[in-house]
Amino acid sequence: MGGDPCIACGACCAFYRVDFHRLDLDSAPGGFVPARLAMPLTENLVRLRGTDDFPPRCVALEGEVGREVRCAIYPLRPGPCRELEPGSEACNRARRRHGLPEL
Ligand code: SF4
Ligand code: SF4
Numbered sequence: 001m002g003g004d005p006c007i008a009c010g011a012c013c014a015f016y017r018v019d020f021h022r023l024d025l026d027s028a029p030g031g032f033v034p035a036r037l038a039m040p041l042t043e044n045l046v047r048l049r050g051t052d053d054f055p056p057r058c059v060a061l062e063g064e065v066g067r068e069v070r071c072a073i074y075p076l077r078p079g080p081c082r083e084l085e086p087g088s089e090a091c092n093r094a095r096r097r098h099g100l101p102e103l
Contacts, residue, residue, distance in 0.1 A: 001071055001084065002081065003085070004086070005086045005087075005103055006086060007068065007069065007070070008067065008069070009065070009066060009069065009086075009095065009100065010061055010065045010066070010069030011065055011091075011095045011097065011098040012084050012091060012094040013051075013057070013058045013060075013061040013069070014056055014057040014061060014065050015093075015098070016056070016090070016094065017047060017048075017051045018058060018081060019041055020033070020045065020046060020078040020079050020080060021044055022038075022040070022044060022046045024078055033073070033076055037059055048060065058071075060073045066100050087103040
C-alpha cells in the first residue's frame, strides 16, 4: 500500500505474499523492517508473517479491508509494499478479489 486510496483499502496487504531480502530486516546492519514481523523463507529471503496464511493478511495490517486500514509499520514497510502502486494492475487484482471497484 502506498497512496491516498490505500487508507480505505488494504486489499493488497490481504492478498499478496510479501517477500524481501533478509538484509532489509532491522536485525541486519542498515536494515529497517521489524524482524519480529518476518519469517525465514530461503537462505536470503524472508516473508512478512500472515501473508501466506489462508486467507492471507499481513500481521502489520490494522483495521478492516475496504473500509479503514492502517499499516502499523508504514515508514518501515519493505520494498514490495512501497512498489505496489495504487491503480496498477497488481493493485486492481487485489481490489477485485476483495470485491472493491478498480481504481
Ligand atoms: S490494493 Fe491498491 S489501493 Fe488498495 S491498499 Fe493496495 S495499493 Fe492501495
Ligand atoms: S507491511 Fe504494511 S504495507 Fe506491507 S503488506 Fe503489511 S500492512 Fe501492507
